[in-house]
Amino acid sequence: MSDEKRSSAYPFTSGGWGSLKSVATILRQEKVVLKDSAILLRQNKPDGFMCVSCSWAKPADPHTFEFCESGAKATAWDTTAKRVTPDFFTVHTVSELRDWHDHDLEEAGRLTAPLRYDPTTDRYVEVSWEQAFEEIGRDLNTFDPESVIFYTSGRASLETSYMYQLFARMYGCNNLPDSSNMCHESTSVGLKEAIGVGVGTITLEDFEKTDLMFFFGHNVGTNSPRMLHQLQDARVRGARIITFNPLREPGLISFSNPQSPAQMLTPAHTQISTQYHLVKTGGDTAAMLGICKAVIEADDAARSESRPRVLDVAFIEQHTIGFEDFAAYARNASWDDIVRVSGLPRADLEAAADEYMKANAVMAHYGMGLTQHRLGVQNVRMLCNLLFLRGNIGKPGAGPSPVRGHSNVQGQRTVGITEKPELAPLDQLAKQFSFEPPRTKGRNTVEAFEAMVRGEVSAVINLGGNLVRSVPDRNRTEPAWSKLRLTVNVATKLNRSHLVPGEVSFVLPCLSRIEIDEQASGVQAVSMEDSTGCMHGSRGVTEPADERIRSEPFIVAGIAKATLGARSTVDWDAWRDDYSVVRDEIAKTYTKIFHDFNERMWQPGGFHRPLPARERKWETKSGKAEFLVPHSLGEDPDMPVRESGALRLMTLRSDSQFNTTIYSLNDRFRGVKGSRMVILMNEDDMRERGLEPDSEITLETIADDGIERRLGGLKVKPYEIPKGCIGGYYPECNVLLPLWHYAKESKVPGAKSIPVRIV
Template sequence: MTEPVTPKAYDRPTGGWGSLEGMAKVELAGKAGPSALETLAIQNKPEGHMCTSCAWAKPPNPHVAEFCENGAKATIWDLTSKRCTPEFFAEHTVSELRKWSDHDLEVVGRLTEPLRYDAASDRYLPVSWDEAFAAIGLALRRLDPRSTTFYTSGKAGLEASYLYALFARMYGHNNLPDSSNMCHETTSVGLNKVVGSGVGTCQSEDLAHCDAIFYLGQNPGSNSPRILHPLKDAVERGCKIVAFNPLRERGLIEFVDPQNPWQMTFGKATKIADQYLQVRPGGDIAALMGVCKRVIELDAIAQAAAGDGVLDRGFLAEHTHGLEDFLTKLSSTRWDEIEHHSGLTRAELERAGDVYAEARNVIGIYGMGLTQQVYGSQAIGLLVNLLLLRGNIGRQGAGCQPIRGHSNVQGQRTVGISEKPELVPLDKLKEIFGFDPPREKGRNTVEFLEALLSGEAKAFIGLGGNLARAVPDQTRVHEVWRSTELTVHIATRLNFTHLLPGEQAWLLPCLVRAEQDMQASGPQTVTIEDSFSHIYGSIGRREPASERLKSEVAIVAGIAKATLPPNPRWQWDAWTDDYAAIRELIARTYPDQFHDMSARMNQPGGFYRGNEAHDRIWKTKSGKAEFTAPTVLDAGGTGEAPGRFRLVTLRANDQFNTTIYNDADRLRGLEGNRMIVLMNAREMQRALLSEGELVTLTTDYDDGIAREVSGLAVTPYDLPDGCVAGYYPELNPLVPLNHHEQLSKTPAAKGVPVRIRQPHSARH
């Protein structure tokens, strides 16, 4: 037994003084200094730099402080005064560093110069940029391009992303996975299937005109706090929010605006969710079926009373396809099935249906609670079904809006980071650059990992990120990662993935977005895209952490120039000298969306690249928005069995993806230990478990592979029956590589079948 991590009920609202305290703690660890405040003062504002945290909108009329707790932490972390120098690597072997925690690796500080892995000493050694580029280029020329993978994390600007994708195709492959494969690829596939757009259909101003919001599987308090401002404003003008989430997250319960002195000092917190439904993991399809069932019932009642009904029949007739099949499925689905799979009562779902039917304008917002399920595409389809019933897509105050986690992950896809050649204007690339781009499909993240396990993947280049720590099936994957012939990491800090070097391994340090990017033509601006398809210019003003750092653009161009044969159309030096030249290439490649890009990028609120579904132009097979009839009620895909639990992996409040600022999870009242498993008191009693008892989670998956994580302290928490929860990435070894969303191959980390095993000595 160890000292238990006893949850302390966090009864304070999201935001408020708690957010300021959270930022202060990260500043103490990161030591960014007072000048970080100057950087934050222009964050997310015209002529300033765009936050590297989430992809929320940057408004045309910004607040005095246009950043949230998470954004401030990310910037403070970037601007640390600590340095990870060659002297550090002289003191520590790579084998030793592999035993360090994620936090301890990153807190060492910013990388300062390029490094080469030396197997004889098991250390990274300093090298020149010229030596690094030449050696990497030589290694790539010796490899079959199809055996290499070019990964992106979601932070690089559009300019670096465009060149990176262009380099990959000039080199000869479409192996361009990115972090969206791990989280929102289900949106790209599932939402595109039903409305013809792989991104959200809303504009940020729609939140000022909605009457109800259905909010599913996303935790704004820890993952995207800037959305809490428009949610607060919406509630205060009468909008009702119905939240579906297994955990009662503070961000959806109440919020205090840190920029409102009256509310901070004297006022009351704003209640966010009008109704909070603790749906079972994977139960969203069933829950949405219940809501739709109630809406159809209310429509029948209204029609019987000689009214117009609830449904928008004009919209349905003109803009939708497949309604009758969905209604047939809805009619044949029993309430007892819905209640069982959702974990919610009929009364709860009928009340949610009443809210929907009474609202003129409704927005559906969702996160990875929907996308990281085996049948996540069907869950998105059900949310779209609900919205279509009353014409709630393609007009002001209505729409379907995923919340993206990485600041530019959507934009990277927009400018060519895609393993799917049909999503890229390859003929246009051929015309502009004079080469024949490869046409065969590339590997997404799961397929790269499968190729790694089979020995087919020979090289990995990472434009940011910590992929080896983020992936499923970590134990198996880590064993083979070092068998690659080449690993190259473009990074700002040391992380675990860098400690799995291939036969040749290079660590190339780059600028952060807040730092000045000075090239031959002067200081450079990069561009990013938010979740609402708006493009913004971002210019850094801080002095770089080291004079030996290069920009992501310069590094990508340097490797490409050293790898590819000379070609008068491939002007890597000129593109590095002036990023406006890259933006001209982007505009030529995507003229409808990016014309006059450099002239428009700094306008307040950015420029809108357009979304046809927002304008009710449906790029689907039928030419209309598609109703879908679900084939399952349980999105989890693994079914039920005695003793089986469904695991949900979580991010803590002081965490951004694999970056762990500290062990605090303030908004859940948890602190001091990330090796925990959360479950409700009823399940603890049934399993004869006591608080603080150490247990092992094992994956209950029939593929012949043993997966387990030990030393997890049982911690009581308010969760639905039949499920447990724990932290990402610590519990990623439990996620089978082939346990993924059916269409997108997004790892199904929000519904992993597990069992609990107690040590023999602790069994009752």
């Protein structure tokens, strides 16, 4: 379906005046004064700080305003003038705060002092850092290390993450789940199997050379808006963009550049997608198979008629394995099945295939719309199959492009945050630090909460994030969390996880990356990896919110020192005082990636990690890029939607949200105001059920495990979404997602495809 004309259902482009107004609103809301708002000019600059929200690539030659609406909101959120001091808890009990909306909890302001929960008064009270470290270390030394979970969100720097994983392994476990387990672990597994490296292969320079881009299940307008600059430039150059998404999202339809006077002062805009296909939720494998089938059949015809081949035969023969089996599967696949499962007409899939066959260099961008499914890993492998057919990997302007969320979630894995011992350099760590690391597999996020529900977890160290709120099956996991002996939360703001205290609970306030971090050796800098595998340095530019706040490396070092004592060969005080010492150790552990780390970290545009697949070197089991024959065409053979009237729910984020952080209850792109208890539904589905706009409904999960999962108070909004599919906001709808409903190989929760009924 062509999108040469903007849909009347979407009267606004992404960016433009709406974006500027939204930024101005949050600056006022957070009481960020005019002089402080100038810090936005230092955002994503080589001499400034890396954005604390998304991980999209940072150019070597940045724009004057190298930030987007989402990034500006994240910066305003962290630099707010509002404070949550210890006196806040003399007014509010924890039980009272549980009734607050998630937005209001974080909106209260920055945490200013280390806190310990007092169960007798149901309040948090201030403690000294020394007391907190001593008590945490004493408790940790009473537990079986296998019963302790070391979780980290995607914001922690490379330095902090390296320290944290080393602490956990010296303590005695590989229980190092992180936010990647919740979103892109399907990428880490799928790409690793297919091309030998678990990250994407494109760089910003590839945007200048690509002829065609696919988008699958990623909403660039809200999740990585700075990417719109590269998309706009590519479109002006004539590149085509084909989008597959269950919702029509403004960021993938058209864009008004806030930095372009012509587009701000006139109706001008850039059309983003040249084809936009509303694929059914869970129909991505079928859609990609349809394109592959059309390409393979076109090649069969060309070969029989002695015309030039459509497939890149040389690439397939030299660099891949498994093509014949996959091609046979595609040829035998029924178009009726492909159309039924994808929800797309054959003509639309063939139109996408026609564009693909004309293009020399093709990128494929994707997000959690591919990964958060029962068959999430298969979705990633199918995308690789599609690219392999015409050699679209390992050449300029081409390759897979998983668009990560958190600003350093990819980098954390690079420096050892993983529950899989085979992915960590354990032998090198053993030699470097004179200890024997544990070799048994640790728990990922789902496994950690499964063990928690069974009563097998004693403690959780929660380095950033809002873990209780972000995981599935909230009505089962929250009670399990409250029974823990110890919870330690390192955070900048109050959130839901802090209000479900265990027997002993601490909230430890940390510096934001935006703030100046001064230690004994002077002002410090940190580093992170972006979505394209480039490493960047970052310096804070504002004064800390309170003199009692400490940096993440300081906190990790303090807990490690108090826990490990003489068992550790690490001089944690030296690491706390000078992060360049930590970077020197990272360079020793990961020589190929981080050699000369301290010297290279300020290179404009960052320095790139080695990506063998980019050079057509395949570190797979076979030594070649590997085609996969799909296990199933349907979204979920183990949890099918067969009940009459059943619907498939996908969870969504709004334009005023970053992960579990909610900046506003409005979602201007979707026309939602004042509430997030909204379900987006096809108008035909509404008519069949006798529902009017704003009708209130209750959803119930369709599952046969004997557990009732319901969410009421939801208002229906008509929306352009495939029949049988509905959308609702994350994390509110997590209560409907079973903990066991995850991608088979990666255990990423299946949040984009939850079978539900209206009750």
